[in-house]
Amino acid sequence: MVSRLMEKGIPCRKLEELGFKKYRCKVCGSVFWSKVPRETCGDAPCERYRFLDIGCRRLGYEESMKEFLQFFERNGHKVIDPRPVVARWREDLYLTIASIVLFQPHVTSGMVPPPANPLVVAQPCIRLEDIDNVGLTMGRHLTNFIMGGHHAFNYPDKWVYWIDETVDYAYRFFVEDLRVPEEEITFKESWWEGGGNAGPAFEVAIGGLEVATLVFMQYSVENGKYLEMPIKVVDTGYGIERIAWLASKGVTAFHVIYGDLVHHFFVKLGVDEPSEDILRAALVESYGVDSVEDLAEKVSRDLGVSSKEVASMLRRAVEVFSLLDLTKTIALMLSDGVVPSNSGEGYLARLVIRRALRKISALGSDVKLGELVDLQIEKWYHLFPRMGKMRSYILEVLDIEEEKFREIIKSLPQIAKKFLKKQPSLEDLVELYDSRGVPPDMLAEYLRKVHGIAIDVPKNFYSMVAARHARTPLAKKSEKARLPNEIVEWTKNFPPTRRLFHEDPYLREFRSKVLGVLGNYVVLDATAFYPEGGGQLGDTGEICYGSECVKVVDTQKVGDVVVHVVERPISIAPGAEIVGKVDWERRYRLMRHHTATHLLLGALRKVLGEHVWQAGAEKTPTKARLDVTHYKIPSVDELKSIEKLVNEMITKGIHVVTKELDRNEAEERYGFVIYQGGVPQTARIRIVEIPGWDVEACFGTHVKNTSELGGFHIVNVEKIADGVVRFEYVAGTALIDYVSELEQKLSDIATAVGSSKREVADKVRSMVGELRNANSLLKAYRDLIVREVTSKASYEARDYVSGTKIFVYKLPVKDYRLANMISRELTQKIPRLIAFVLAPHEKGCYVEISLGKEAASLVDARSIIKELAKRLPIKGGGKHDHVTAIAEVPMTEFVNVLEKALSTDLIKAS
RNA sequence: GGGCCGGUAGCUCAGCCUGGAAGAGCGCUCGGUUCGCACCCGAGAGGUCCCGGGUUCAAAUCCCGGCCGGUCCA
Numbered sequence: 011m012v013s014r015l016m017e018k019g020i021p022c023r024k025l026e027e028l029g030f031k032k033y034r035c036k037v038c039g040s041v042f043w044s045k046v047p048r049e050t051c052g053d054a055p056c057e058r059y060r061f062l063d064i065g066c067r068r069l070g071y072e073e074s075m076k077e078f079l080q081f082f083e084r085n086g087h088k089v090i091d092p093r094p095v096v097a098r099w100r101e102d103l104y105l106t107i108a109s110i111v112l113f114q115p116h117v118t119s120g121m122v123p124p125p126a127n128p129l130v131v132a133q134p135c136i137r138l139e140d141i142d143n144v145g146l147t148m149g150r151h152l153t154n155f156i157m158g159g160h161h162a163f164n165y166p167d168k169w170v171y172w173i174d175e176t177v178d179y180a181y182r183f184f185v186e187d188l189r190v191p192e193e194e195i196t197f198k199e200s201w202w203e204g205g206g207n208a209g210p211a212f213e214v215a216i217g218g219l220e221v222a223t224l225v226f227m228q229y230s231v232e233n234g235k236y237l238e239m240p241i242k243v244v245d246t247g248y249g250i251e252r253i254a255w256l257a258s259k260g261v262t263a264f265h266v267i268y269g270d271l272v273h274h275f276f277v278k279l280g281v282d283e284p285s286e287d288i289l290r291a292a293l294v295e296s297y298g299v300d301s302v303e304d305l306a307e308k309v310s311r312d313l314g315v316s317s318k319e320v321a322s323m324l325r326r327a328v329e330v331f332s333l334l335d336l337t338k339t340i341a342l343m344l345s346d347g348v349v350p351s352n353s354g355e356g357y358l359a360r361l362v363i364r365r366a367l368r369k370i371s372a373l374g375s376d377v378k379l380g381e382l383v384d385l386q387i388e389k390w391y392h393l394f395p396r397m398g399k400m401r402s403y404i405l406e407v408l409d410i411e412e413e414k415f416r417e418i419i420k421s422l423p424q425i426a427k428k429f430l431k432k433q434p435s436l437e438d439l440v441e442l443y444d445s446r447g448v449p450p451d452m453l454a455e456y457l458r459k460v461h462g463i464a465i466d467v468p469k470n471f472y473s474m475v476a477a478r479h480a481r482t483p484l485a486k487k488s489e490k491a492r493l494p495n496e497i498v499e500w501t502k503n504f505p506p507t508r509r510l511f512h513e514d515p516y517l518r519e520f521r522s523k524v525l526g527v528l529g530n531y532v533v534l535d536a537t538a539f540y541p542e543g544g545g546q547l548g549d550t551g552e553i554c555y556g557s558e559c560v561k562v563v564d565t566q567k568v569g570d571v572v573v574h575v576v577e578r579p580i581s582i583a584p585g586a587e588i589v590g591k592v593d594w595e596r597r598y599r600l601m602r603h604h605t606a607t608h609l610l611l612g613a614l615r616k617v618l619g620e621h622v623w624q625a626g627a628e629k630t631p632t633k634a635r636l637d638v639t640h641y642k643i644p645s646v647d648e649l650k651s652i653e654k655l656v657n658e659m660i661t662k663g664i665h666v667v668t669k670e671l672d673r674n675e676a677e678e679r680y681g682f683v684i685y686q687g688g689v690p691q692t693a694r695i696r697i698v699e700i701p702g703w704d705v706e707a708c709f710g711t712h713v714k715n716t717s718e719l720g721g722f723h724i725v726n727v728e729k730i731a732d733g734v735v736r737f738e739y740v741a742g743t744a745l746i747d748y749v750s751e752l753e754q755k756l757s758d759i760a761t762a763v764g765s766s767k768r769e770v771a772d773k774v775r776s777m778v779g780e781l782r783n784a785n786s787l788l789k790a791y792r793d794l795i796v797r798e799v800t801s802k803a804s805y806e807a808r809d810y811v812s813g814t815k816i817f818v819y820k821l822p823v824k825d826y827r828l829a830n831m832i833s834r835e836l837t838q839k840i841p842r843l844i845a846f847v848l849a850p851h852e853k854g855c856y857v858e859i860s861l862g863k864e865a866a867s868l869v870d871a872r873s874i875i876k877e878l879a880k881r882l883p884i885k886g887g888g889k890h891d892h893v894t895a896i897a898e899v900p901m902t903e904f905v906n907v908l909e910k911a912l913s914t915d916l917i918k919a920s
Numbered sequence: 921g922g923g924c925c926g927g928u929a930g931c932u933c934a935g936c937c938u939g940g941a942a943g944a945g946c947g948c949u950c951g952g953u954u955c956g957c958a959c960c961c962g963a964g965a966g967g968u969c970c971c972g973g974g975u976u977c978a979a980a981u982c983c984c985g986g987c988c989g990g991u992c993c994a
Contacts, residue, residue: 352991446926884977886977
């Protein structure tokens with residue numbers, strides 16, 4: 011399909027006008043355009059790196075970014091602000107991996123207009139797929155980079171620009187603005203796909219370095235089929251780091267991006283900086299190498315020096331380079347409020363942090379990760395002000411993460427013990443990594459250094475781990491089907507329901523017309539019943555028609571249509587008028603809990619920090635709960651001040667503002683915090699604002715004034731996952747209910763322990779003391795009885811066959827533990843003894859048979875049970891000198907049978 | 921969201937596979953040794969084996985469910 015779409019190549023008159031011609035690369039075979047005839051496409055690896063030898067304007071890193079933005083601004087593009095590196099506006103993506111991500115899916119689908127058209131943005135992006143190559147390629151691979159993107163959205167009725175103009179901009183930017191000789195530039199024809207869209211693309215390369223990709227997005231990909239998009243999108247990505255590299259002639263991209271910081275890092279980490287010769291050679295050779303050894307060999311061959319020395323120097327330098335990159339990625343992610351955790355984007359943050367910590371420890375340095383990240387914050391906060399604002403959060407979180415890492419290191423000696431004598435199997439290594447986070451190379455190094463033991467770590471270790479996590483297809487988390495499929499289909503026949511509950515959240519009774527009824531599902535033209543959504547439960551109440559009323563047990567929505575679920579199937583003709591009555595007591599509780607949730611979230615962000623982000627919520631009539639991202643359970647003091655803040659907001663009586671805004675306007679005015687509760691897929695967004703406190707995109711019903719909550723109390727706080735804290739709380743009438751329920755419980759306890767509410771705590775304390783006493787008394791009494799019985803046995807035990815002795819003791823209470831103690835002690839003291847200790851049991855009689863050392867050498871206790879089993883129903887077993895059993899006859903009968911058996915042939919010396 | 925590992929004395933853990941009186945080291949208390957301390961020696965206290973259910977004569981151990989912690993991967 012793609013090849014057919016690409017068959018004709020990319021039509022571009024502009025390149026022809028500029029005098030470019032098509033060629034085919036001798037190495038990779040792809041088609042490319044060039045001003046002068048050439049053998050290869052100009053991109054590495056087909057062509058060696060030459061870009062440092064190509065003349066052009068001299069620009070630094072930030073200058074290059076500004077130059078890019080200004081060039082497009084001069085050419086009619088509006089510069090828009092970059093967004094966070096965490097893609098909060100998207101449910102299908104954790105990180106911002108490209109500038110086009112800002113506009114998918116709502117702009118590319120046509121639902122929302124772009125904030126400007128055409129526009130240009132310098133968007134910080136994070137991509138983790140090359141994390142293992144960072145450093146080794148001298149800066150071609152990075153986990154964070156700035157993508158310069160100019161975008162045009164072409165609508166059928168409003169065309170902006172397309173291929174020719176896009177190519178022209180690229181040509182003019184590089185040739186006229188940066189003054190790169192035009193014969194050095196190639197445009198390679200290619201195909202791009204991502205985020206459900208696809209289209210042909212030009213890859214722009216200069217001296218072996220790909221500097222930009224120009225994508226002409228025109229297909230949406232559905233089930234492997236390419237469908238023509240109504241909106242054609244120009245999606246370009248200029249690598250700002252690479253452009254700066256070309257323009258500044260830095261020896262590695264790290265020197266270009268980080269400047270002085272490179273030297274600081276080398277010094278802090280105690281690593282020698284390789285000479286420029288070595289780095290330059292490394293850069294040229296870095297394409298296609300997959301290990302430092304490989305690279306070092308090639309470099310030393312080029313320079314004619316010892317490869318061993320080069321290898322150790324390069325290995326350490328590569329780690330420093332990658333730490334430069336990783337620490338900036340960490341600063342970016344954490345400053346956008348990611349909380350490290352074991353799932354979601356939090357895991358990605360932890361992954362990068364762990365990687366960085368491992369590298370620091372591999373270098374043998376004791377520098378704290380926080381120190382390195384702090385250097386990055388200092389360098390970058392003028393570009394990314396959030397880094398400055400979030401600094402204390404970032405450093406605290408890194409401390410915690412570093413501590414967790416140290417715990418893993420601390421466990422090494424313990425783990426290593428197991429492998430002192432035996433080689434760990436691959437299975438051992440995988441399990442250690444998978445379940446305890448111990449990377450095999452760390453274990454290998456420990457064993458080598460401390461115990462001088464070498465172990466094998468297979469080269470393909472990480473792919474073995476991956477195989478263990480056999481990929482399951484990404485099950486799209488669908489909303490729990492609250493309505494049967496046929497009902498969902500049926501609702502598609504109706505127009506959007508008028509939302510009286512939004513027009514007036516206090517409306518309890520209303521008249522409206524029936525649009526349709528199917529069984530016990532009712533659709534009206536307008537309703538005051540709130541349908542479940544945004545964590546607020548659907549309303550209940552009743553619908554009356556004529557003289558008849560039916561209970562509404564639930565309200566749901568499908569798209570814009572509200573569906574009332576009634577108690578029993580009814581039949582009302584479409585067009586009939588009904589009266590709807592909302593269960594107001596319940597609904598008002600829900601409303602107050604909903605507003606309380608917004609108040610709490612605002613307070614949490616104030617007290618705990620702006621990294622606090624809603625991770626889930628539920629409001630019921632009796633209780634509400636809110637899950638947020640946070641890295642530890644809040645302290646008692648923090649909880650107190652959170653509760654106090656919320657109650658102050660209630661006392662102040664703040665007016666709650668609700669309005670509808672265009673999506674772009676809402677985002678621009680309030681930022682992405684409005685998407686705490688989820689991202690609505692609509693062009694217009696309903697905003698609920700508690701001025702100065704909290705703003706959220708929210709569908710729910712809220713009280714007019716915070717004073718209506720009356721009061722607020724947090725009833726429970728728990729960590730439900732690493733990095734997620736759950737708050738449960740009550741407000742309004744639910745608070746009163748909670749208190750009286752609590753009081754009732756207290757009085758129940760007081761009654762049960764025979765005390766007053768006032769003194770119940772003391773009473774319970776003394777009871778626990780008494781229980782402890784009773785237990786130690788019980789122990790003492792048991793010992794006493796054991797002694798008594800033992801001394802009784804010493805003269806009461808009677809002689810039996812082969813020099814053995816017999817003693818039968820009937821314990822009158824169901825204390826099997828004591829029975830055990832007695833039988834053990836008896837045979838311990840009298841080695842020739844065969845002891846029978848009996849105790850009552852529901853089924854009859856509990857039997858414990860124990861043999862002293864000498865007796866056990868003559869008789870097997872298990873055979874005694876076998877013999878008895880021939881004479882009465884008994885089940886049991888144990889070891890040769892001790893068995894336990896249950897006989898299903900009363901104790902007296904058991905004794906009779908036992909005595910009779912003893913006098914015949916129960917026990918035969920073996 | 922999925923996989924895996926773990927929860928036993930104040931702490932670090934063994935025991936679990938293969939069911940049969942709850943263990944070790946460190947720490948604590950007391951005593952000995954010592955001018956005193958450390959070391960050493962001896963004795964002792966300290967456990968709802970995470971919770972609930974099941975299987976069994978018998979469960980820390982086997983099975984099921986839950987809770988909590990850790991970790992890897994999306």
